[in-house]
Amino acid sequence: MGGVFVLRKPRNGNKCRRFDRCNTMRQTETELFLEETRERRRGRRRSFFLDMILLFRPCSYNILFLSLLLLSSSSSSETDNLSPRNQTLRPLEELNKLKAIQQHLRKINKPYIKTIHSSDGDIIDCVLLHHQPAFDHPRLRGQKPLEPPERPRGHNKRIGLRPKSFQLWSMEGETCPEGTVPIRRTKEEDILRANSVSVFGKKLRHFKRDTSSNGHEHAVGYVTGEKYYGAKASINVWAPKVQNQYEFSLSQIWIISGSFGNDLNTIEAGWQVSPELYGDNYPRFFTYWTNDAYQATGCYNLLCSGFVQTNSDIAIGAAISPSSSYKGGQFDVTLLIWKDPKHGNWWLEFGSGILVGYWPSFLFTHLREHASMVQYGGEVVNSSPFGTHTSTQMGSGYFAEEGFTKSSYFRNIQVVDWDNNLVPSPNLKVLADHPNCYDIQGGSNRAWGNYFYYGGPGKNPKCP
Numbered sequence: 388m389g390g391v392f393v394l395r396k397p398r399n400g401n402k403c404r405r406f407d408r409c410n411t412m413r414q415t416e417t418e419l420f421l422e423e424t425r426e427r428r429r430g431r432r433r434s435f436f437l438d439m440i441l442l443f444r445p446c447s448y449n450i451l452f453l454s455l456l457l458l459s460s461s462s463s464s465e466t467d468n469l470s471p472r473n474q475t476l477r478p479l480e481e482l483n484k485l486k487a488i489q490q491h492l493r494k495i496n497k498p499y500i501k502t503i504h505s506s507d508g509d510i511i512d513c514v515l516l517h518h519q520p521a522f523d524h525p526r527l528r529g530q531k532p533l534e535p536p537e538r539p540r541g542h543n544k545r546i547g548l549r550p551k552s553f554q555l556w557s558m559e560g561e562t563c564p565e566g567t568v569p570i571r572r573t574k575e576e577d578i579l580r581a582n583s584v585s586v587f588g589k590k591l592r593h594f595k596r597d598t599s600s601n602g603h604e605h606a607v608g609y610v611t612g613e614k615y616y617g618a619k620a621s622i623n624v625w626a627p628k629v630q631n632q633y634e635f636s637l638s639q640i641w642i643i644s645g646s647f648g649n650d651l652n653t654i655e656a657g658w659q660v661s662p663e664l665y666g667d668n669y670p671r672f673f674t675y676w677t678n679d680a681y682q683a684t685g686c687y688n689l690l691c692s693g694f695v696q697t698n699s700d701i702a703i704g705a706a707i708s709p710s711s712s713y714k715g716g717q718f719d720v721t722l723l724i725w726k727d728p729k730h731g732n733w734w735l736e737f738g739s740g741i742l743v744g745y746w747p748s749f750l751f752t753h754l755r756e757h758a759s760m761v762q763y764g765g766e767v768v769n770s771s772p773f774g775t776h777t778s779t780q781m782g783s784g785y786f787a788e789e790g791f792t793k794s795s796y797f798r799n800i801q802v803v804d805w806d807n808n809l810v811p812s813p814n815l816k817v818l819a820d821h822p823n824c825y826d827i828q829g830g831s832n833r834a835w836g837n838y839f840y841y842g843g844p845g846k847n848p849k850c851p
Contacts, residue, residue: 782842
């Protein structure tokens, strides 16, 4: 690796006695030479040393192997050291990065009693309830998950699809044993896609494009001005196209309290397409939380100590299937988030009466009491330079005016009041940051209650 490939003459004489044999040898050597040249020009993202360590992964913990690797690099010839590629190598830096990744993987990937390999490439580990990442938190260490609370009055459990019907990992009949929770295993390549270990699993709030934008664009319905203790809505699921791995497209409910400065508290749940976080373009069920405006606290799913999962059928971060199709079948999921009046924790229900788990109240400052705003809708990251716009889609990728079977929607939008009652969202307003790129239209009827259509294609003639 890294040497010069030289075309050699056949060993048995200066001439080939058989033309076809000689031609085959020249062709093979030429192909190897061209492949070597292409490989060297490709400019692989990871360094030689990290590639070697990952290649010999079973030995990655072997200090002797790493020492020999570094020693061999230091004894390279003077000619090799003068090559442009070798001048950029930082073996100690790469080694420290790998150590940090392995340490983080050991922290979030807990011991399991069963492993399930999903058809989409995910590995689902069945982890004992009290071994999940949430119980690394000092306030939860040594405890067990709480019993389910009383649901809000006016909430009807729909008789519908069971969890195995809409998550890929369980479609072949695989389940986690009772007393365990299914957790999507984090891999080395997942963390390598992030800028660093410290930001892995976090929603980067500021993706600077210009002086007036942080790169996040929204089309949302919202209520404010009262005290809110929860929210509920049904959302149809799509698989929007995302332009590159540094962008995402999501649809979710936000439970919000505090100012939009450094003390913002949010609880979030919905579906998202995020190539950077998951490595693919599947729509996935996700959760999020923060108590300092996305700065140091909080994370997606179970990637830090925070959310306590209680359900053995749902894997947070796993792909949702099926999804809705344009002019075709529509598939939606119902989400309910509410504050337990007795203990003050915020609980999450997914689908037809399936309790997923809860966010302990001590994680928050303002949300220990109540929410001051609830939002429903879509969000994308636009990383394109100023003057252009991303083609990342929101929702179905079609504008709100397209309507049913074409546009994405939220329906039966409700909030939980001070007395633990589910009521229609009063004074629901709608807002789109960039209506020529993604828009929203609200309405109300007897079948859907308060609802809205939203979304769009991003870049189009009206959205430069």
